[in-house]
Amino acid sequence: MNRSAPSPAEWTGDEGVDAVFDVVRETAVEVREALPERRAYVDGENPSGERVSAADEHADELFAERLLDLDAVASYASEEREDQQRADGGEYHLALDPLDGSSNLRSNNPVGTIVGVYDEPLPTSGSDLVAAAFVLYGPNTTMVVCDGETVDEYLIEGGDRKSLREDFTLPEDPTVYAFGGRRPDWTPGVTAAVEGFEEDRLKLRYGGAFIADVTQVLTHGGIFAYPELEDTPEGKLRYCFECAPVGLVVDAAGGRVSDGYGDLLDADPDELHERSPVYLGNADLVDRVEAELS
Numbered sequence: 468m469n470r471s472a473p474s475p476a477e478w479t480g481d482e483g484v485d486a487v488f489d490v491v492r493e494t495a496v497e498v499r500e501a502l503p504e505r506r507a508y509v510d511g512e513n514p515s516g517e518r519v520s521a522a523d524e525h526a527d528e529l530f531a532e533r534l535l536d537l538d539a540v541a542s543y544a545s546e547e548r549e550d551q552q553r554a555d556g557g558e559y560h561l562a563l564d565p566l567d568g569s570s571n572l573r574s575n576n577p578v579g580t581i582v583g584v585y586d587e588p589l590p591t592s593g594s595d596l597v598a599a600a601f602v603l604y605g606p607n608t609t610m611v612v613c614d615g616e617t618v619d620e621y622l623i624e625g626g627d628r629k630s631l632r633e634d635f636t637l638p639e640d641p642t643v644y645a646f647g648g649r650r651p652d653w654t655p656g657v658t659a660a661v662e663g664f665e666e667d668r669l670k671l672r673y674g675g676a677f678i679a680d681v682t683q684v685l686t687h688g689g690i691f692a693y694p695e696l697e698d699t700p701e702g703k704l705r706y707c708f709e710c711a712p713v714g715l716v717v718d719a720a721g722g723r724v725s726d727g728y729g730d731l732l733d734a735d736p737d738e739l740h741e742r743s744p745v746y747l748g749n750a751d752l753v754d755r756v757e758a759e760l761s
């Protein structure tokens with residue numbers, strides 16, 4: 468039986484998207500509670516060839532089961548499964564990173580969940596995103612929600628949500644930068660851009676979980692990148708599951724998201740698990756990276 472009732476809380480004003488985000492909020496509480504027992508790796512790799520923790524698997528199973536049960540959901544795709552699951556009917560195609568930064572579990576550092584809501588079947592361009600949200604499991608559980616135009620942040624406590632920041636934008640005076648990959652592997656343009664940020668006295672803040680690092684950028688202003696690398700020009704993060712949904716949030720918060728050569732949200736991936744370099748944060752900083760790479 469599909470679950471369309473009870474009426475979801477208002478997150479974006481679209482009933483189908485709101486039902487998705489209600490399920491994400493409820494499920495995030497369970498995902499968090501289950502983390503302590505699921506820190507170990509299981510056998511096998513995900514479609515990106517990375518190790519999988521028991522927590523990755525568990526979060527993916529919970530989100531898939533609950534979200535595919537909604538009337539509004541036409542398909543569920545995740546970083547942890549090769550193929551997408553289709554539902555009968557529905558209008559929205561979901562792309563999830565069920566647990567982002569899961570290698571942080573062993574060192575007890577933050578992790579997250581990323582949700583992209585597309586109105587076209589995947590893989591598709593970020594311009595087909597109608598909404599996106601992410602959960603950060605830090606000292607508190609928070610959820611950032613974007614309807615494509617505005618960005619709101621909530622504190623998730625048990626069954627409740629409390630507004631923390633409404634219709635917020637990036638601070639104008641940026642103070643942090645976070646670039647992934649090994650410095651010797653950066654291309655000359657990436658190295659030049661970072662040297663410029665260091666001359667401007669931006670401070671390095673890199674924690675190894677995309678959602679946690681992006682939340683620092685949204686809070687303090689700055690730039691996050693998982694850049695092109697000499698031997699992997701496509702970087703590390705996945706376009707449909709990570710780069711585009713989080714890019715939508717940063718773009719709506721008054722920033723920019725680029726693949727280094729143009730707006731990332733206009734790119735069009737061929738493969739569901741395709742990777743893309745990503746640079747996002749205050750627009751002038753992202754512009755500077757593009758200028759160094761051109």
Ligand SMILES: O=P(O)(O)OC[C@H]1O[C@](O)(COP(=O)(O)O)[C@@H](O)[C@@H]1O
Pocket residue numbers: 517546564566567568569570647648675676677678693703
């Ligand atoms: O260990 P590295 O190379 O710094 O990579 C860290 C990046 O990889 C990720 O962990 C990839 O995400 P997953 O953990 O969801 O695979 C990002 O969260 C993070 O930004």
Ligand SMILES: [Mg+2]
Pocket residue numbers: 564566567568677709
């Ligand atoms: Mg991730």
Ligand SMILES: [Mg+2]
Pocket residue numbers: 523546564565566567568569
């Ligand atoms: Mg993940």
